[in-house]
């Protein structure tokens with residue numbers, strides 16, 4: 001989804017878009033509902049809006065897929081790529097506002113939305129806070145059933161503590 005900056009009228013351009021965005025390269029695109037407003041000041045474009053979607057993430061403990069709702073707002077200022085004033089100006093921007101660049105006459109909205117969604121999802125997603133993960137020996141999903149391996153399962157949340165205990169034991 002690209003928007004030609006010269007098609008942005010004086011009063012701004014407002015659009016509601018259903019945008020398929022590929023968050024994870026080996027999955028099908030997630031549909032993102034985007035509400036966007038573009039304002040043009042000469043060659044500078046202010047893009048603000050909101051995005052709502054549910055992305056399918058893989059739990060970092062049990063490796064199961066789970067739906068993760070994302071609801072975010074963004075505000076980004078675009079300047080033409082190679083505009084030498086921009087670097088100097090950047091110090092004036094507040095941290096809340098992102099600064100982007102566009103090439104030619106078009107701004108890639110899909111790319112912007114993808115970036116925003118990626119920033120909003122957790123780096124190490126968990127299907128639930130108390131996810132027990134999988135057994136490191138037999139691979140059983142410990143959320144669904146316990147396995148018959150010797151019960152030396154370490155709760156991943158306590159793992160650092162176990163390490164600490166080990167260190168103490170070694171010192172003795």
Ligand SMILES: [Zn+2]
Nearest residue numbers: 059062127131
């Ligand atoms: Zn999980």
Ligand SMILES: [Zn+2]
Nearest residue numbers: 135138147149
């Ligand atoms: Zn096991």
